[in-house]
Structure formats: C-alpha cells, structure tokens
Amino acid sequence: MDVFWAALTGDALHMGIGALVAALSLAFLWFVVVQGIWLWCSLRRARGALKRVAAQPQPDPRPQLAQVFAGRRYIGLWREYEETLHAQRSETDIERSVQAVRATVPAESFFNGELIVDARLHTEFFKHLPGIFTGLGIIATFSGLIAGLQSFDVTAIDPEALKQSLGGLFGHVWNAFMLSAVAIALAMICTIIEKLVYASTLHQTAGIAAELDGLFKAGVGEEYLSRLVASSTEGTAQTKQLKESLVEDLKALLTNLTEQQIQATRQLSMDIGSNLESSLQEPLRKIADTVNVASRDQSESAGRMIENLMTAFMAQMRDTMGGQMGELSAMMRQSAEAVTQVEASLRTLVGDMQRASQSSSEGVQAAMAELMTSLASHERQQSEAVGNAQVQMLAQIQAATEKMAAAQESTSSRVNSAAAEASDRISAAAAEAQRASDQAAARAVQLATEMGETTLGAIGQLESGAARIADMLAALDGAAARLGQSGSSLAGVQQQAAGLVGQIRDASELLRRSSDTVAASSGSLAKASAQIELVSGSMASEADARDASLREVQAAMLRSREAAEEFKQFSGLVTDKMAEAVGTFGDRTVAVLDRNLVSFDKELTNAVDSLRQLMERLAILAADRVEA
Incomplete structure (x- = not known):
C-alpha cells in the first residue's frame, strides 16, 4: 500500500492521473453498480408481479398491470404500450363488455434494453471506461520513464553516484508500471462488472416483455381481416337478395303507377278532346269554307x-x-x-361551141368537096391545059385554105368570146x-x-x-x-x-x-x-377538149x-x-x-x-x- 501511495505521489502528473482514475471509479460504482443493482431488483419485482397477474386469468388485466408499473420510472413505456392494446367487446351483450384484450404490436417494441437499461446505466459512456483506464495507465508509464530518464545523470563516473542515478531511474519506472497495472486492473474489473450488470438487467427486461406478450394474444389484425372477408361475402349475398326483392317490389309498384297513369292520361285525353271539339268546331268549319273558296280561286x-x-x-x-x-x-x-x-x-356555151364546131366542119367539108370537084374536072381537062389547071388548082387550094383559115378564125373568136362570157x-x-x-x-x-x-x-x-x-x-x-x-x-x-x-x-x-x-x-x-x-387556145385537140x-x-x-x-x-x-x-x-x-x-x-x-x-x-x- 505504501509502495502504491509512493508511486501515486511520486510527481504531480501521477497524482493527477490517480485522482482521475479514482473519480471515474467512483462514478462507475454509483451509476453502474449501484443503479444497475437497483434496476435489476426493480425489474425482478415487476416480473414477479406480472407472473402473479398471469396466474390469475381475467378478460381485462390492464388495471392490475397499471398498478404493477405505478411508481416506476418506466411507467411511461407501459402507457404507450397500453394504447396499442385492442379491447374486443361482446357483439351480443347490450353493455358491450370487454371479452379480451389483444396485442397489436410486440411488447419488446417498448420494453427493451435501449429504452430501460441503456438510459438508466449510461451504457454508451461506461462501456468505454476500460479504454480510458488503459490509456491513463499508458500515459503514467511513459511519464514515469520520462521522469526517470530526466533524473538519470549520464555524467556520473563515481560508482555511488551512478548507483544513485540508476536507483532513481528504476524507482520512477516502478512507480509508472505500478500505476499502469492498477489502471489496467481497474479496466478489466469495470468491464466484467458492467457486462454482468447489463446482461442481468437485459434478461429481466426481456422477461417482462415475454410476460406481457403472454398476457395479451396477438393476431387481431388477421382475425379482423378474415371476419371482414366473411362479412363482405355475406353482405354480397344479402345485397343480391335485397336487389332481387327490390326489383320485384319496384316492378309491381311501377306497373301499378303505369296503369294509373294510363287511365289518367286516357281520361285527360277524353276531356281535352271534348273541350277541343266544343271550342274548335265552328272555327274549323269556317276555315274549311275559306280554304275551299281560296283553293278554287287560286x-x-x-x-x-x-x-x-x-x-x-x-x-x-x-x-x-x-x-x-x-x-x-x-x-x-x-x-x-x-x-x-x-x-x-353553161348550156348556152355548149350550144355555141357545138354550132361553131358544126359550122367549121361544114365549111371544111364544103371546101374539100369543092376541091375534089375541082380536081376531078382538072383531071378531065389535063390534056387541055396542064399549066392553067395547075394555076387554077393552086388558086382554088389557096382560096379553100383562106376560107378554112377565115372559118377557123371566126370559130376561134366566137369560142373565145363565148368562153369569156x-x-x-x-x-x-x-x-x-x-x-x-x-x-x-x-x-x-x-x-x-x-x-x-x-x-x-x-x-x-x-x-x-x-x-x-x-x-x-x-x-x-x-x-x-x-x-x-x-x-x-x-x-x-x-x-x-x-x-x-x-x-x-x-x-x-x-x-x-x-x-x-x-x-x-x-x-x-x-x-x-x-x-x-x-381549148380555145389549142384547136388541134378541139373535139377531145370539148x-x-x-x-x-x-x-x-x-x-x-x-x-x-x-x-x-x-x-x-x-x-x-x-x-x-x-x-x-x-x-x-x-x-x-x-x-x-x-x-x-x-x-x-x-x-x-x-x-x-x-x-x-x-x-x-x-x-x-x-x-x-
């Protein structure tokens, strides 16, 4: 103990590390050990009370459960869980009393380690406490080594002085390792205690959730769904029957209404016909007379x-x-x-042309006849006067030729004039x-x-x-x-x-x-x-041309x-x-x-x-x- 105290008070750094380790250890003892044990006891008593309630079955155990959780810190969790419970009431009872209470969600959703244990034991902080202790021990070790090396005299030649220097160095090293060992030991102890307390409280919390799940039967949603399907099927059948009955009733009702309407319409038409007959008879007769007169006139x-x-x-x-x-x-x-x-x-022209041709032919024939007569007479008188005969013959031929030319000229002129005309x-x-x-x-x-x-x-x-x-x-x-x-x-x-x-x-x-x-x-x-x-120009082909x-x-x-x-x-x-x-x-x-x-x-x-x-x-x- 003296050695530990000496190591703790060796220098100011070691004293600070020792004070910090002591403070953390006290906090661990209060928040983890003391609070954990108290929480474990409370959870254990609540679990026992739940077991006693479960041992006495009743339709609605919620009042007894409220008494069990009354005065406890997790009463709020119970109220939230109570709101999720569904009370099934009797369909035949007039007062609709509660037959059973059904769970809609698991109790573990509200009663779990995160909501009950972690918040109470500050688990997020104290689960890192062993690491803090280990770090402080390492710091104490290195600080002791540094302090021992600082106090070591490397210039000492005298054995006594060298011995004292080495003694001081080893003393600082010992103190440092002593603090480090204490810190590591505390880290292991805190780890073991924290895990034991945390596991025990989690076990009790899980037990409470299991007891609550045992008290309330789940599956109300599926049951309601099946009942809804059955009621829908039954409602469909009833709706079909109702439809058929309504159709029959409406058919009979509409038939009666139609017959009444027909009778009323018939009576109304008869009344209207009689009124029209009495009011339009004389005007229609006048119109008919007017139409007859107008149609006849038109x-x-x-x-x-x-x-x-x-x-x-x-x-x-x-x-x-x-x-x-x-x-x-x-x-x-x-x-x-x-x-x-x-x-x-044209006929006159043809006649003139025929007469001219005929006269021309007659002149030529007369001349030729006269010529032949002259030739015959001259032949008879050849012996008398050959020379005179030849002269006369030539004269006659010339005269005949002249007559023919004159006749031809006259004919040609007459033809030309007739043709021109x-x-x-x-x-x-x-x-x-x-x-x-x-x-x-x-x-x-x-x-x-x-x-x-x-x-x-x-x-x-x-x-x-x-x-x-x-x-x-x-x-x-x-x-x-x-x-x-x-x-x-x-x-x-x-x-x-x-x-x-x-x-x-x-x-x-x-x-x-x-x-x-x-x-x-x-x-x-x-x-x-x-x-x-x-034709008139070419007399050679006169007959053909004509x-x-x-x-x-x-x-x-x-x-x-x-x-x-x-x-x-x-x-x-x-x-x-x-x-x-x-x-x-x-x-x-x-x-x-x-x-x-x-x-x-x-x-x-x-x-x-x-x-x-x-x-x-x-x-x-x-x-x-x-x-x-």
Missing part, C-alpha cells in the same frame, strides 16, 4: 296564268321561228336560182352562190342563237311563273311538293331545249359544209372555164344541183325538226302544268274532304256526349 287564276304564259310563248316561238325559217328559205331559193342561171349559161357568168354565179351560202350559214347561226335565247327566256318566264305559283300556294305542303316535281319536269324540258339548240348548231355546221360544197362546185366551174380557155369540158361542166352542174337539193332537203328537215321540237316543248310544258295543277286540285280537295269528315265526326261525338 286554281282558276293559276290555270289562266299558265295558259296565257304558254300562249304568249308559243306565239313568240312561231313568230321567231317562222320569220327566220322564211328568210332561210328565201336565201336557199336565191342560191337555187343562181345555180340554175349558171346551168343555163361563160367564165364571167360562172364566176358571178359562183360568187353569188358563195355569198348566198355565207348568208345562209350566218343566218342559221343567228337563228340558233336567237332560238336558244328565246327558249331560255321562255323557260325563265316559266320558272318565274312556277315560283309565283309556289309562293301563292306555299301554305299547303302537298301542293308545294307537286310544284317542285313540276319544276323538275320543266328542268327536263329545258334540257330538251338545250339539246334542240345543239341540234340547230349542228344544222349550222351542216350549212357551212354545204357552203363549202357550193364553193367546191364553183371552183370546179372555174376549172372548167380555164379548161375551155385552153368532150372533156362538156363532161366536167356536166359533172360540176350535177354536183351543184345535188348540193342544192341536199341543202333544200336539209333546210326543210331543220324547219320540220324545229317546228316539231317547239310543238313538243309546248305540249310537254302544258301537260306537266296540267298534271301538277290537277294533282294540286286533287290534294287540296282530299285535304278539304278529310277536314270536313273530321269536323263531322267531331260534331257526331259532341252530339253523342251531349245526349249521354
């Missing part, structure tokens, strides 16, 4: 309007088409007369025919245009008249529908008129083609005149005559077609309007009759109800 006025409109339209169409076609026929007659004049001129007449006739053809084509085009405009104007007037009729009779739906159908029919007639305009345009195109044919004929006549002039010219002139005349006949037939056909189309247009328009007006009258008559019958029935019903 039908007559509409018929007169349509008749006047169609009469004016047909008169205008006849005037227009008659005048135009008369002018066209006059032009065609002028063209035919011009072609006839050309034919007469024929050429002029042919050119004039061709120009006249070309002009007449152009005028006819222009008039035909103008006629087609005016015809289309007149037709469209008439159709527009008919449409405006139909619109006026539709406006006048707009109050009656059936008549309006019929007039709409008549408008569609008029549109079809308008399309036919448009087709007629197209036919007239085709006719104008054919007239142009006919004018081209006449122009070709005039060209052929011009060629014939040119060939006649060539025949060819005559054939070409005849062919040209034939083509001109055929073209004139074709043009005449076509103009007649156009006139007939246009007259037929105009007549068809007027007839169809009148038929459509008559049919629609008749339908309108029928519909209006049927409506008036139906209204009259309805009023008569209402009057009969009213009379029956009055008599009843």
